[in-house]
Each structure stands twice: as C-alpha cells, then as structure tokens.
Amino acid sequence: MTTEVPGTIGYGTNASALASQYESITFAEVYCDLVHLLPLSPITVLDIGAGSGRDAAALARRGHKVVAVEPTDELRHEGQRLHGAMPIEWINDHLPDLSVLRQAQRKFDLVLLTAVWMHLDLSEREAAMTAVADLVADGGQVFISLRHGPIPEGRRMFDVSADETTRLAAQHELHCHAHCEREDMLGRDDVRWSFLALRRPSQGL
Numbered sequence: 001m002t003t004e005v006p007g008t009i010g011y012g013t014n015a016s017a018l019a020s021q022y023e024s025i026t027f028a029e030v031y032c033d034l035v036h037l038l039p040l041s042p043i044t045v046l047d048i049g050a051g052s053g054r055d056a057a058a059l060a061r062r063g064h065k066v067v068a069v070e071p072t073d074e075l076r077h078e079g080q081r082l083h084g085a086m087p088i089e090w091i092n093d094h095l096p097d098l099s100v101l102r103q104a105q106r107k108f109d110l111v112l113l114t115a116v117w118m119h120l121d122l123s124e125r126e127a128a129m130t131a132v133a134d135l136v137a138d139g140g141q142v143f144i145s146l147r148h149g150p151i152p153e154g155r156r157m158f159d160v161s162a163d164e165t166t167r168l169a170a171q172h173e174l175h176c177h178a179h180c181e182r183e184d185m186l187g188r189d190d191v192r193w194s195f196l197a198l199r200r201p202s203q204g205l
Contacts, residue, residue: 019052019078025185027058030114033180034143034197038062043109046135048095049116053079053088059110060086067108069093069101096120096128098135107137113144117165118157125160125168133172139202142174149184149191162194174198 028035042063047056050068052075060066066087070076071094080090093100095116111132120128136142146165151157166176178197185193 019075019082021186022052022054023082025054027055029185030055030145031143031195033182033195034178037141037143037178037197038110044107044137045110045112046101046106046108047112047114048098048132049113049119050079050090051075051114053083053086053090055112055114056088057083057086060088064110067091067101067106069098096124096131098128098131102131102134106135107140108135109137109140111136111140111142113142115145115147117144117160118147120160121158125165129168129172129174133169133174133200136174136200138200140200142169142196142198144196144198146194146196147191148193149188162196165194165196166198169196169198174200 042065045056045059045064045066047053047059047066047068050056050070053068056066056068056079060083067089068079069091070079071092073092076090076092079088091100113132117125117128132142144165146160146162147157148159151159162179166179169176175198176196177199178195180195182193182195184191
C-alpha cells in the first residue's frame with residue numbers, strides 16, 4: 001500500500017518522463033562543484049529521494065555502497081528497471097521522518113538530498129534535519145541542493161534559502177564547508193540552485 005507523501009504529488013503519474021529528464025544530466029554534472037569532496041575509498045551512501053537512481057548508480061559505479069530511498073512507487077520501479085544491474089539497495093521510506101532507516105539505526109558517510117528539500121514546509125524541514133542528522137556517521141557529509149524559482153503548477157514546493165538551511169543544519173552539528181550557486185541545468189532561465197556540503201565533525205575534533 002502506497003503512503004501518501006505530500007511532496008511527491010504529481011511524480012507518480014509522470015514517472016517515466018521524469019526519469020528520462022533526470023537521466024539526461026549526469027551525477028558529475030549536477031555535483032561538479034562538490035564532487036571533489038568525495039573520498040576515493042569506498043564509503044556508505046544514502047540517496048534520499050533517489051528518483052530514477054541516477055546518482056545512486058553513479059556512486060555505486062565508483063565502488064561505494066549505496067542505499068536509495070524513494071517513496072514514489074512508480075519512480076522507484078523506474079530506477080530499479082534502469083539500474084537493476086547495479087548493487088543498489090532500494091528502500092521505500094520518506095522525509096521528514098525516515099522512520100524505516102532510523103529504526104534500523106543505520107549510519108552513512110554521505111547523505112544526498114538532490115532536489116528534495118524544496119518539497120518540505122518549515123516544520124517538516126525542522127523534523128527532516130533531525131532525521132538526516134541521525135543518519136550521518138561521525139565525520140560524514142550531507143550534499144543538498146536547493147531550488148529557487150517559480151513553482152510548477154500542481155507541485156508542492158517551497159523556496160528555501162541557503163542561509164536557513166545552514167543555520168538549521170548547524171543546530172544538529174552539521175556545519176557548512178562548501179556553498180555554491182548555479183544556473184539551472186535544464187536551461188530554465190527563471191530557476192537557479194544552491195548547493196551545500198555539510199559535515200559532521202569527527203569525534204575528538
């Protein structure tokens with residue numbers, strides 16, 4: 001039985017077209033300003049709102065152990081179809097609580113939030129940051145993208161600032177160590193993006 005998640009409205013009915021759109025851009029292109037922060041040795045990765053599995057697959061190819069979380073059944077199935085050959089663990093879970101992962105007490109060296117945070121209102125963002133922080137390993141990182149621009153019809157989105165996100169993360173000992181602003185990768189003139197890299201300090205530092 002599918003759980004109704006407000007931020008996913010409209011994604012299931014357009015899953016195939018959205019997957020094609022996502023796959024038209026590579027992980028390296030999306031994270032060109034942050035990819036140098038990834039360690040070369042294998043790490044554990046959590047891709048929240050994994051969509052078509054583009055980023056999860058790219059990181060799995062690099063040798064990382066990847067868990068992909070996607071609450072929209074249709075998108076999750078598209079991802080499994082497109083990247084079924086990759087060793088990705090797919091999970092049906094969702095923000096703001098991520099109850100499945102948190103109950104399992106799992107920790108990750110990298111948490112990805114690609115074009116996801118914009119679907120949460122303020123109270124949900126506060127709860128979600130608590131959940132995300134619970135999943136970040138000692139010394140681990142969070143890569144997060146923030147969308148700025150008009151909200152498409154039929155979608156639930158919020159324009160969230162980098163400053164708010166940085167302040168909220170700091171309350172959970174996740175400190176911003178990289179921040180860049182980018183034009184839209186799909187060529188939309190009225191949309192731009194912020195990319196943040198957050199880090200939890202290693203114990204003893």
